[in-house]
Amino acid sequence: MDIHKSKKNELSLSHLLLQFTACAVCSGHSGPVCAVDAMSLSSQLLVASASSDSTVKLWTCSSDTAECLQTVSFGSGFMMDVSLALLPGSRVPVLACGGDDSRVHLYVQLNGQFQRLLTLTGHEDWVRCVEWATKDGELWLASCSQDCLIRVWRLFAKTATESNQQTEAVIKMKENVFQVSGDEFAVTLETVLAGHENRVYGVHWQPPCVKGDLVEQPLKLLSASMDKTMILWGPEEDSGMWVELVRVGEVGGNTLGFYGCQMSPDGFMILAHAFHGALHLWHCDRNQGEWRPSVVISGHFGAVQDLSWDPEGEFIITVGSDQTTRLFTPWTRKGCSEITWHEISRPQIHGYDMQCLTMVGRFQFVSGADEKVLRVFKAPRNFVENFANISCTSVEKLLGCNEIADLPEGASTPALGLSNKAVFQGDLASQSPQQDSEDFNSLSEQYKESYFQPLKLIEPPTEDDLLQNTLWPEVQKLYGHGFEMFCLASNSARTVVASACKASKPEHAAILLWSTTSWKQLQSLPCHSLTVTQMAFSPNGHLLLAVSRDRTWSLWRQGNPDSDTEASFSLYANTSKDTAVHTRIIWSCDWSSDSKYFVTSSRDKKVIIWGHRVSGVSVGECEGESVTPCSSVLDVGDSATAVSICPYLCSDQSFLLAVGLENGKIVLYKWRPLEDLSSGSDWSKCGETDTCQSHTLTVKRLHWRPRPGRAGHGGNEERAWVQLASAGADHVVKIFNIKISAL
Structure with missing residues (x-):
């Protein structure tokens, strides 16, 4: 039995992870832990954790033990994020905390204890994320908030010459000065980045790409927002002003935006974590400099209640309490012999938690949810054609010529509706783009229908397309039960x-x-x-x-x-x-x-x-x-x-x-x-x-x-x-x- 090979074929992020064994457990918070950061300090690991119990705890971890070094209490408030770094030119840890008081608090370790030295103000709503970066011997701190703004702060060591110089003829930002062990440091506001139209939930500095002792790339900051976009920011080479370099994101769909973000060290890949649980990946073409969505692992973000193989055993369909029905199939990436499983269709995006399903044909299934109704779905032509391309087979082998000709092209979701409406070839020509009129004369103009756009795929679709362009038409509703559906066969x-x-x-x-x-x-x-x-x-x-x-x-x-x-x-x-x-x-x-x-x-x-x-x-x-x-x-x-x-x-x-x-x-x-x-x-x-x-x-x-x-x-x-x-x-x-x- 080769059950261990299953680790390659899990439809979740766990197939990307190694198996870790806990070497130490930090136990002490009385509420959920919402943020953790760590840094290496001599022979120990310094860990900071923020919790909804209104405390931030500092821990020291060695080989197999963890000790709580200090507990910082914030009374009735709580911190949303924490970040650790070392003060420039020293081995003194500095801790940044951003919380529900709309402020960023800076703590420095003095005599073994962290003491608050500065409070950075300016944000007008909860601070959701803070992160340090090091550049040219200085610390840069990015903080983002629900006020839709990002603030970038610079922390540097002041020299004796700078302290004594008269700067009357130079316009400078206000400096917050503090001393640590006789050394003087200053924090200034470098810039305020305004470009998002909704809450900014995540910021991430581009990790250093180090060759030898030289850091090659300039500072770049990635931000993720609930406006469904991510922006890559950086200073202009000539003026030094921070500008928007790249903006990526999803268009349409029923999502709430992005919750977090990461960037590869070379700066050519961007990963976003959406609020509804999905990952979004973009990569930059090194030759053309164009950013494109990429294939990424996906799966349910709620309990998976039921699954079924198709009669030929080539794909599986699953339903979950995340109110979706998903279809997964194996795929061989071009130039790679390894077979991986990917989601290639999301036939049903519903308004109720899904509970059960059963296949009633090669490309037809019945599903049940917490709504007392059974719904029957049949695959559209666009899915069958794309499945044939991805699985390297012919459409005629999957379906007869007459049957494929009678299928609708795809499906769309009517405004404020739960039923997937079939879209035929003639409907595609009549679909007009969303008008820019500010006057809404009817309910249908206020809540636009999500239009279907045919896809021609040779690889699994991106998350954006899964949300809108892979629905299956609903062909029947079955009424008869008086309570929520539970099982089907x-x-x-x-x-x-x-x-x-x-x-x-x-x-x-x-x-x-x-x-x-x-x-x-x-x-x-x-x-x-x-x-x-x-x-x-x-x-x-x-x-x-x-x-x-x-x-x-x-x-x-x-x-x-x-x-x-x-x-x-x-x-x-x-x-x-x-x-x-x-x-x-x-x-x-x-x-x-x-x-x-x-x-x-x-x-x-x-x-x-x-x-x-x-x-x-x-x-x-x-x-x-x-x-x-x-x-x-x-x-x-x-x-x-x-x-x-x-x-x-x-x-x-x-x-x-x-x-x-x-x-x-x-x-x-x-x-x-x-x-x-x-x-x-x-x-x-x-x-x-x-x-x-x-x-x-x-x-x-x-x-x-x-x-x-x-x-x-x-x-x-x-x-x-x-x-x-x-x-x-x-x-x-x-x-x-x-x-x-x-x-």
Whole structure:
């Protein structure tokens, strides 16, 4: 099993990070820590931390210990950011703090304690970020505020000559002078940068690009604002006046702007952290000097509630409580052999937290949210064409010529609406740019529709395009449930969809069945008394399994699956409070590929496989009462929140199961049916995720790829591999590669 290779394929920033081990823990704040900065000081690390408990703490950290050096209290106020540096020409630390009093406070370490020497005023709202930079033996401090302004301060050492000189004929900025150990220092306001139209939340100096002892580039300052732009500032070579050098940002979308920023040491890459959780990357063409958006890792910024592979196993679709539906697929970067996963479409950007979805075709899915309505989406032509380009296949192979011709070009979101409206080829010509009129005669003129612009992609889209130009048209709404949607399932033929909502009474816990051809409600299946937590159709499509908060499961059999008409389902078997084996909520369920067995996992830490005692007989071929446990009770040690059976057998013909736990760990087990459970153990543990690979919160869903091999790879040896996708409450989706031939 090569589960460690999954670290390359996680759809989150964690795949970019190394595994760190904490060498010291700074514990002492009574509230959330909002800012941290550190610097090396002799053999120790000096750390400053700001917290909402209205304090800033200074720590000294050595090999494996951390000691609180000092606590600075700010009464009823609190500091938003802190930054550490050394005074010019000395080893004396200086600390800058910016807070909700609209001021920047400077502290200097004297006799082992930090003392406040200066308070810099000028900002008219909260100071959100402060950062030091060193240039030519001087310190430069940038501070940004919610007043939309950036102030740049210069701290330098005053010489005796400068102190005695008369400067009556020279206009100079006011100097704030202070002394430290006999040396005199001054702080002046260098410039005020006004260019943003909304709150400025982040500033970052270009890191020094050092060759030998020479710092080659001039000072440059990057700022990030809630006006959805980032500006690169710098002094003019001749006049020294600070001007705007570059402005980048997103246009349109439903975001709130940028929260933070970083710049590469060479100054050719800019990274922004958006308020809604996404990263935005720009790079500068070294030859043309033009800044362009670049491909960057992306993912959910809320709990990932559900996921599904497409029937061919080439991409996955996920939904999350960040109110989005996202589509990820593997991509090979030009000139690089490594395959990475990227988001290539955001089919649905919603106004409610998303809870569930199921695929009902290669490019069609149904999703449910906290709005009591099911919505059906179908991929537009522009997505299919771009997916073909990115995956290096033909459109005709994905869809027939007639089918692709009938598809809309894309989708747009109407003003103040939740439904994605289809955009056809003829609509593109009639889309007029937003008028610059200041007079609004109607509501539609005040709230403009987000117009769709066709994309021609050979690589994953940027965040700007994901927000606006990758939506899928909504083709149907399904009404019938009285409460928030909770789970969905579809049969293997993609002809029937089962749905269930949150419920505290039996009448609300009924499962509804829908036809995917007419989108009409076929049936209501009452049985459970509380929320149905997950459902699964058997691979042969004859049976529907449901598990519930009421600690029971129910099994429904289709009357005549071979009939041309849509046959109804009837209750075939179920457990009651008297016969139930599970004693807590049953969270998850799944079927074996031969439809002979199904598995349930529960909060009671138990995983159980069910089926007929008659050897070789599938569930549904005998009387329902004979459906009993076929395995011993597996205790996994924690609440089993997700379970999935691999559709392919191990080398010893045993079944491979993945179990997701509430603590974020995923455990692999092999199960072999035994005629007599007392003759030996039918379960064997064959692997688990380590700390780096595990989710940090509850595993919400597990799904095996429906085909052997690894998505995006080719070759005959691929049949030795299987892939497992997991969704977590920690906002992360992970893809694991497992060598099943070695199990």
